[in-house]
Amino acid sequence: MIEEKFASGQSLIHKLDPKIRIVASIILSFAVALCDNLYIAGLYFIISSILITMAKLKWMDVLNRLKPLLWFLLMIWIILPLTFDGETLYQYSWLRITGPGVILCCKITIKSITILLIFTGLIATMTVASLGNGLHRLYVPDKMVFLLLMSYRYISVIEEEYKRLLRAAKFRGFSPKTNLHSYKTFAYLAGMLFVRASVRAQRVYQAMLCRGFNQKFHTLDVYPPNRLNSIFLIGIFAASLSLVIFEITWT
């Protein structure tokens, strides 16, 4: 279930320094988030699709990842056009669909998909270990990077524990329903998960101390200086800046 599907690859994007990718995705995502024009949002969408193509990701997999977002967008499309103020586009007895509501829905749809595509193309294409490395070199506090790497490492372990507990419950004839007993079982299950996590944390920490843990993680990945990095970053920066200026002068 927990897999880094996009992290392995040989594309141009995968060769970029994680640090550069993190900075580029932050610049581009915020430029999109602050954009308030439907057409310019469309241009950002094209840039993000180019990034996905450059990373040579399969569109089917990428679309699969967008599923949770699509449910949210569906809700927005059902509620917003009916509740937003503005001139009426279509009226059927008390149902009133407003123009600005529909435009806003389009904007939200394009912007949210674009931001997630940027994230998929630039951040999801690296392993969490490289992400930690990149964040560390961007002067994110050591403890934060440590937390990220350590939780990532133990998610699969804790997930195994969860599956084992659930299996044990099912062997004893537990079938989840809407009743107090089911909730109690899940509560104890979650509680046991926290207990095991805590007990394991003590063991892990002692083991780390035994191996001379000095509060530092060292990385084995090296990213040699590459002219591609600066070209990419300048390209992303120039594209976002020109679109921002374009939007300001246009409106």
Place this chain on the structure above:
Amino acid sequence: MHISEGILSGPVLASGAVVAMAGTAIGLKKIDYDHIVHVAILASAFFVASLIHVNIGPASTHLILNGIVGLLLGFAAIPAILTALLLQSIFFQYGGLTALGVNVVVMAVPAVLVHYLFLPLLGKSSSLNFTAGFLAGLFSILFSSLLLGMALWFTDENFFEISLVIISAHIPVMIIEGIITGFCVTFLLKVYPEIIPVRKK
């Protein structure tokens, strides 16, 4: 509980990011290296617990449990929740980068509030334990959905109805989280009381 990308306005995103950063800084300061592994693995447990689905009639909802994380970790819950949310966006694409700050505030600020409101009630009597846990679970989701509604409302006053829909959709979740947190807290106090930082008399 997530707010999607591409909806909130610049000022809301910026204030979310600033509050999240400040909270994370305080949280990190409170974690020393002796406890950091503990916080990290509890963050993984929080991540996994959010994969647990419970039934509500024909539908199902996943657990959030930010109340429990708040009770167990206090201010350290902020970096822990930030970690879990970041990993969720990497693995499941539940969000991107721009709304991360707001999402951390929505989930973690209630967790810290719950820690200071309800932790003092724990460890006195078993019926009080369940009640305090229930209230912690209930209020953490209530505060979260109110914060989420506020973030939408500050973005655009026209989002008022949609915020109301979101808050009312979370009422059953509040009750279920309350029940589960209540049972979970009584369980932890019985089985492994050291995990809950109750002040000893």
